[in-house]
Amino acid sequence: MSADKQKGEVIRVLVVEDNPDDLALFREYLLSVESVRVSRWVIRSAETLQSALDSLKEQDVDAVILDLTLPDSSGLNTYLKISEQVPACPIIVLSGMEDESLAIDLVKRGAQDYLPKSNLNPDLIVRAILHAIERQSLLQKLAEVNTALMHERNEVTQLQMQLIQAEKLESLGRLAAGVAHEVRNPLAMLQMGVDFYTRRPGPKDENEETMMEMMHDAIARANRIIVEMIDVSKSTQLEIKTDDIVTCVREVLNLTRHNVIKESINVIEKFPESLPKLQFDRSKIEQVLVNLISNAIDASPREATLEISASMGSVGRVIPDKGLRKLKQPRRGDEVVIIEVRDYGQGIPEDKIGKIFDPFFTTKPTGVGTGLGLSVSKTIVELHNGMLTIENAPPCGVRSRIVLPVASG
Ligand SMILES: Nc1ncnc2c1ncn2[C@@H]1O[C@H](COP(=O)(O)OP(=O)(O)OP(=O)(O)O)[C@@H](O)[C@H]1O
Numbered sequence: 001m002s003a004d005k006q007k008g009e010v011i012r013v014l015v016v017e018d019n020p021d022d023l024a025l026f027r028e029y030l031l032s033v034e035s036v037r038v039s040r041w042v043i044r045s046a047e048t049l050q051s052a053l054d055s056l057k058e059q060d061v062d063a064v065i066l067d068l069t070l071p072d073s074s075g076l077n078t079y080l081k082i083s084e085q086v087p088a089c090p091i092i093v094l095s096g097m098e099d100e101s102l103a104i105d106l107v108k109r110g111a112q113d114y115l116p117k118s119n120l121n122p123d124l125i126v127r128a129i130l131h132a133i134e135r136q137s138l139l140q141k142l143a144e145v146n147t148a149l150m151h152e153r154n155e156v157t158q159l160q161m162q163l164i165q166a167e168k169l170e171s172l173g174r175l176a177a178g179v180a181h182e183v184r185n186p187l188a189m190l191q192m193g194v195d196f197y198t199r200r201p202g203p204k205d206e207n208e209e210t211m212m213e214m215m216h217d218a219i220a221r222a223n224r225i226i227v228e229m230i231d232v233s234k235s236t237q238l239e240i241k242t243d244d245i246v247t248c249v250r251e252v253l254n255l256t257r258h259n260v261i262k263e264s265i266n267v268i269e270k271f272p273e274s275l276p277k278l279q280f281d282r283s284k285i286e287q288v289l290v291n292l293i294s295n296a297i298d299a300s301p302r303e304a305t306l307e308i309s310a311s312m313g314s315v316g317r318v319i320p321d322k323g324l325r326k327l328k329q330p331r332r333g334d335e336v337v338i339i340e341v342r343d344y345g346q347g348i349p350e351d352k353i354g355k356i357f358d359p360f361f362t363t364k365p366t367g368v369g370t371g372l373g374l375s376v377s378k379t380i381v382e383l384h385n386g387m388l389t390i391e392n393a394p395p396c397g398v399r400s401r402i403v404l405p406v407a408s409g
């Protein structure tokens with residue numbers, strides 16, 4: 001064997017041909033050609049469509065040479081069955097005088113080439129096989145590049161949507177700042193008035209007292225909405241420190257204990273012995289947790305179970321890698337800490353799930369929820385380069401997860 005020949009590849013070909021003479025000739029032709037690109041031919045054969053399909057199931061080949069007329073199949077059907085089974089394998093159609101136009105048609109449908117039986121010669125066969133393999137591999141690469149491009153395009157679209165959202169939030173922020181400025185002073189005046197009448201000496205009737213209390217609550221609520229609107233606008237700065245996330249979760253559980261007891265909720269805590277310290281703004285993450293836990297309690301029936309856990313994981317294994325993410329969010333393989341709030345309440349109707357992060361989206365009665373909780377929470381978690389995910393979980397209820405990156409170094 002020459003040195004050049006040793007550099008080539010082993011090429012495995014399945015020849016599907018029911019005529020033993022044609023098959024023998026084909027084999028002889030192939031073996032007679034020396035090519036620098038081929039170190040050895042492995043030629044397998046099949047005489048029927050079924051035996052060809054069985055053979056392809058058992059072992060891969062680099063190319064199929066296909067006679068369209070076989071004892072158990074003919075014409076287009078022969079080609080379709082084989083290409084269905086091995087869509088990525090190049091198929092070269094052997095055609096007689098009678099089915100040449102069909103062979104040409106098959107090349108248009110995806111066959112790599114056709115060889116007229118009446119005019120075969122060794123060089124032609126080898127060249128057809130090698131070119132077919134080459135073209136198929138290029139097609140494969142093209143398909144991969146195409147998929148990657150589609151992926152990139154989706155990511156760009158996603159980023160554009162995020163930009164639009166960011167711009168919306170920024171305008172909302174500017175609006176909020178204006179509203180805060182304009183409305184806070186009149187609200188303060190109203191509050192002073194309420195305080196004045198509440199503290200006024202002398203007897204008050206019951207209606208008067210109830211009215212004062214209602215006005216006081218309404219002013220407090222209006223103030224809260226303004227503060228939250230400014231929060232949504234993400235103008236707030238984070239105060240990042242290295243801190244223990246489990247202590248933070250435990251503190252929030254203490255804060256929400258009153259509601260838990262009132263609703264007789266059974267809280268199950270699952271915290272590991274140790275977790276790496278994280279970089280976060282404690283009061284902001286507490287704000288997120290208060291909202292997730294309050295949402296869970298609001299959605300749960302009395303005496304329901306509420307599970308709160310913290311754990312280590314990695315994107316792609318514990319947290320699905322959805323492929324689309326903001327630039328600084330955790331990527332496949334990154335180590336993260338996951339804080340999970342799992343309730344067994346009514347869950348979120350499918351037609352509402354896409355809206356829950358929208359500012360002011362709420363299903364709660366007026367006066368109970370402002371609908372800013374999740375929108376603010378998402379902004380806060382993303383400012384920490386993390387992710388906030390909310391999903392319905394079988395058999396019922398919702399699983400909310402705060403995913404925070406484990407800071408490197
Ligand atoms: N655990 C949950 N189970 C069922 N529905 C939920 C859950 N968490 C959120 N939701 C739905 O998402 C909506 C938006 O939640 P979000 O926290 O943003 O606002 P809110 O709780 O209604 O008001 P706010 O938090 O501002 O007081 C809720 O009104 C509710 O319909």
Ligand SMILES: [Mg+2]
Nearest residue numbers: 291295373374
């Ligand atoms: Mg809420």
